[in-house]
Amino acid sequence: MKEKIAKLIEQAKLAVEQSHTLAFINNVKVKFLGKNGELTQLLRGMKDVPQEERPMVGKYVNEARDLITELTEEKTRQLAQAEIDEKMMKESVDITLDGKNTERGSLHPCTLVANEIVDIFTSLGFTLGEGPEIELDKFCFQMLNIPPDHPARDMQDTFYITDDILLRTHTSSVQARTMINTKPPIRIICPGKVYRPDDDATHSPMFQQIEGLVVDEKVTLCDLKGLLETFAQRLFDSSTKVRFRPSFFPFTEPSVEVDLSCSVCHGKGCRICKGTGWIEILGAGVVNPKVLDNCGIDSKKYKGLAFGLGVERVAMIKYGIPDMRILFENDVRFLKDFK
Ligand code: PHE
Numbered sequence: 001m002k003e004k005i006a007k008l009i010e011q012a013k014l015a016v017e018q019s020h021t022l023a024f025i026n027n028v029k030v031k032f033l034g035k036n037g038e039l040t041q042l043l044r045g046m047k048d049v050p051q052e053e054r055p056m057v058g059k060y061v062n063e064a065r066d067l068i069t070e071l072t073e074e075k076t077r078q079l080a081q082a083e084i085d086e087k088m089m090k091e092s093v094d095i096t097l098d099g100k101n102t103e104r105g106s107l108h109p110c111t112l113v114a115n116e117i118v119d120i121f122t123s124l125g126f127t128l129g130e131g132p133e134i135e136l137d138k139f140c141f142q143m144l145n146i147p148p149d150h151p152a153r154d155m156q157d158t159f160y161i162t163d164d165i166l167l168r169t170h171t172s173s174v175q176a177r178t179m180i181n182t183k184p185p186i187r188i189i190c191p192g193k194v195y196r197p198d199d200d201a202t203h204s205p206m207f208q209q210i211e212g213l214v215v216d217e218k219v220t221l222c223d224l225k226g227l228l229e230t231f232a233q234r235l236f237d238s239s240t241k242v243r244f245r246p247s248f249f250p251f252t253e254p255s256v257e258v259d260l261s262c263s264v265c266h267g268k269g270c271r272i273c274k275g276t277g278w279i280e281i282l283g284a285g286v287v288n289p290k291v292l293d294n295c296g297i298d299s300k301k302y303k304g305l306a307f308g309l310g311v312e313r314v315a316m317i318k319y320g321i322p323d324m325r326i327l328f329e330n331d332v333r334f335l336k337d338f339k
Contacts, residue, residue, distance in 0.1 A: 167195035179295035252285025
């Protein structure tokens with residue numbers, strides 16, 4: 001009996017040693033210590049043991065059970081710990097690794113420039129004026145002294161929807177709308193999309209304009225020059241000069257084209273200013289008294305100043321963009337440069 005017990009202990013030791021999973025060690029427990037396990041079987045054989053030896057054998061059996069219990073429990077603890085360690089390893093996060101960056105977008109160069117221009121004028125006391133892109137002929141042309149069939153319409157041919165509804169060719173339509181509704185003094189800027197059937201490296205069928213209007217008593221062409229000079233110096237730099245050249249617009253009299261000294265070569269002549277030292281940037285003038293009268297403003301008492309610029313054109317000058325079409329292609333490689 002004693003040998004049997006010793007052998008059983010040896011077998012149990014080996015089985016514990018070879019257990020590599022919790023499921024396996026559980027089976028070992030059942031096999032040796034369970035209700036129908038090896039040890040119980042041995043106890044069943046006690047009846048064959050002589051009476052006087054029974055206490056001794058009982059002691060061995062108890063010692064064997066304690067030993068095997070201890071061995072299997074120790075192994076169970078080890079395997080459980082190993083399982084936790086492995087899980088921790090697999091799920092561990094290396095907090096020293098770089099995070100994944102989500103790409104952030106940026107404002108379009110035209111939006112950047114438009115915002116800057118609007119900021120400059122609002123800081124000079126202008127408020128924003130708004131109007132529809134699909135406009136009545138009346139506001140786009142007639143009130144601005146461009147009657148039907150007048151040759152001046154050719155300056156801004158456009159997309160007609162009906163005979164008197166069209167896509168606006170300039171945001172001067174907002175000036176007309178504002179003047180009929182507002183008592184002077186007026187100081188507004190009107191940013192927005194406009195449409196003309198032009199399409200080449202420096203013209204697009206849709207572009208953005210910012211036009212401005214001042215209506216007050218005693219304002220002159222000198223005020224216009226001072227205003228545009230202040231604007232140009234804030235947009236480019238304080239050495240920027242402004243030059244007026246005579247021009248024609250039906251809604252202003254006198255009318256001027258406004259040139260700025262080239263912000264790249266400062267007047268020496270370069271690729272951007274095509275060697276002239278000057279860049280044309282705006283149309284402007286003193287509002288034609290007929291326009292004021294058309295809009296119900298007394299042209300004897302009030303004078304108006306008006307100007308208009310193309311946002312894409314300013315963006316091209318500011319960022320040295322040679323072809324306007326790049327601005328509309330939405331090529332991310334180009335747009336990324338404006339982050
Ligand atoms: N409306 C003109 C254009 O779109 C620009 C302009 C505005 C000229 C105001 C003079 C005065 O070309």
